Amino acid sequence: MVGLAPRADAAIWSAEPFTAGWLGGVSGRIAVTAAQARIGPLYNVKTLRGALRLEPSGVTAEIVEGELADGKLSGEVTLRKGIDGLGCRARLGLQNADARSVLAYEGDPIVGRLGLQLDIEGAGLSAKALVGSLAGNGTLSLERARVSGLDPRVFATVMRAADRGLP
Numbered sequence: 001m002v003g004l005a006p007r008a009d010a011a012i013w014s015a016e017p018f019t020a021g022w023l024g025g026v027s028g029r030i031a032v033t034a035a036q037a038r039i040g041p042l043y044n045v046k047t048l049r050g051a052l053r054l055e056p057s058g059v060t061a062e063i064v065e066g067e068l069a070d071g072k073l074s075g076e077v078t079l080r081k082g083i084d085g086l087g088c089r090a091r092l093g094l095q096n097a098d099a100r101s102v103l104a105y106e107g108d109p110i111v112g113r114l115g116l117q118l119d120i121e122g123a124g125l126s127a128k129a130l131v132g133s134l135a136g137n138g139t140l141s142l143e144r145a146r147v148s149g150l151d152p153r154v155f156a157t158v159m160r161a162a163d164r165g166l167p
Contacts, residue, residue, distance in 0.1 A: 013128040018086050025056045037066075042104050045073060057081050071097025071114065085125035088134065092118045099142060112145035 030052040037045045048066040053059065058080030066073040075092040094102070094116040102114050118138035124130030 013126075013131050015126050015128045017125050018127075026054045027056060028054050030054075039068075043068060043102075068094060069097040069101035069114075071095055071102075073097075082123060084123035086130055087121070087123040088130060089121040090118070090136075091120075092116070099145070107148070109148045110142070110145065111148075113143045115139075115141040115143070 032048070032050045032052065034048040035046065037048045039045060045063075046067040048063065050061065050063045050066070052061050058078060060076060060078040062076040063074055072095045073093070075090070077088070077090045080087045080089075094114065097114045097116075099110050099112045099114040102116075103110055116138065118136060120134055120136030122130055122133035122135060124133050
């Protein structure tokens, strides 16, 4: 999570292979609505509406809509059996969120409206292999940003110095 140090315990993911038939042929859709849902120790999602789609070959969790840090949250995570083991594809979007709430740094050094789009995928025969294979890309935007202790005039000064060949 943004603002939290990574865990030192790298052995949290099992190296045991995923078993066949993990969904047992189950099919269906479960709609989910919640006035509030907690994600980890820092984040509360308000007005969450989503669904869980179950198929014999995979499962998809989707967030149709939700509100996080006064912004719009959307996303989808799909787990599907494949030739490379269990495949994972995830998409997460956050639009117009309060940067102070999302970044959660002490003293709120960054103020503004934050946008985020992440796309991640991977595959593996075990949880450890799947997590180790995850790769993707994303964009982060910060609008109407203010960073405490940063004078925006410094950028022009640094660019002039660089143009003159100064270190």
